Amino acid sequence: MQAVILLAGYGSRLKRDDIPHKCLLPFGDETLLSRHLSVLESLGMERAVLVVGHNKEAVKNYAQGLNLTLPIEFVENDRYETTGNTLSLVMGLRNREGEFLVMDGDVLYPRAVLKDYVRQSQPSSFAITPVDIDDTEATKVLLRDDQTIASFVTKRDVTNEEKSKFHMAGEAIGFFMLTQATARNLVALYDREEARFIQALWEIIFNEITPHNEIRPYAIAGGGCIEIDTQQDYEEALRMYPFKDENH
Numbered sequence: 001m002q003a004v005i006l007l008a009g010y011g012s013r014l015k016r017d018d019i020p021h022k023c024l025l026p027f028g029d030e031t032l033l034s035r036h037l038s039v040l041e042s043l044g045m046e047r048a049v050l051v052v053g054h055n056k057e058a059v060k061n062y063a064q065g066l067n068l069t070l071p072i073e074f075v076e077n078d079r080y081e082t083t084g085n086t087l088s089l090v091m092g093l094r095n096r097e098g099e100f101l102v103m104d105g106d107v108l109y110p111r112a113v114l115k116d117y118v119r120q121s122q123p124s125s126f127a128i129t130p131v132d133i134d135d136t137e138a139t140k141v142l143l144r145d146d147q148t149i150a151s152f153v154t155k156r157d158v159t160n161e162e163k164s165k166f167h168m169a170g171e172a173i174g175f176f177m178l179t180q181a182t183a184r185n186l187v188a189l190y191d192r193e194e195a196r197f198i199q200a201l202w203e204i205i206f207n208e209i210t211p212h213n214e215i216r217p218y219a220i221a222g223g224g225c226i227e228i229d230t231q232q233d234y235e236e237a238l239r240m241y242p243f244k245d246e247n248h
Helices: 032-042 056-064 085-093 111-120 160-165 180-192 202-209 231-240
Strands: 002-007 047-052 072-076 100-104 125-129 140-143 149-153 167-178 216-219
Touching: 002 032, 002 085, 032 047, 032 056, 032 111, 047 056, 047 085, 056 072, 085 100, 085 180, 085 202, 111 167, 149 160, 149 202, 167 180, 167 216, 180 202
Parallel strands: 002 047, 002 100, 047 072, 125 216
Antiparallel strands: 100 167, 125 167, 140 149, 140 167
């Protein structure tokens, strides 16, 4: 399995000019990125594909300086300022073989959570955490009766019609696994209709993938995952994680 980490974005809401990229936010003696890569190394990933854009040289130099045994490859998305993260996802998946673990680079999680997800779930699947169905900002996951994912609802409320037709699974926290077939279908759909998806978040293109590809949720009951978009999120993450032992 290969890992694809989406790192191209600027992270403007964080407002941290003291670091070159938000994936380099410090947590104890580590950063978001070093935590990602050390977990992937321990899982025996074939390689980590880092899709970079903003301050890409600083991110590349940092990753290479970690001296990990995990092979690291970089894909450069120089259009990150005017496109959504769907483009980064497609660039990371294009022309690759095998199964994939995809990760948003700004999500913090207990190490054991990601390890259990990769070892216990099967592609294609999304890691899901509990969330209020009326949380407008959350990426809410709706399920069919057979417990496969029907759609993703993000940046808006779930409609009454959707509530009557589907079950609420929770929030897609930002890491998921794809079979080679699903990854190829996604890339092919993007290439056919690039104008529709080039500025979209990946949740949007997946709404057209789910009807034709079986994708299941994987529940993370204990929570402990947080997407870091703002300084307030970062401070909350520091309160959540004392970083005093390797089980975090």
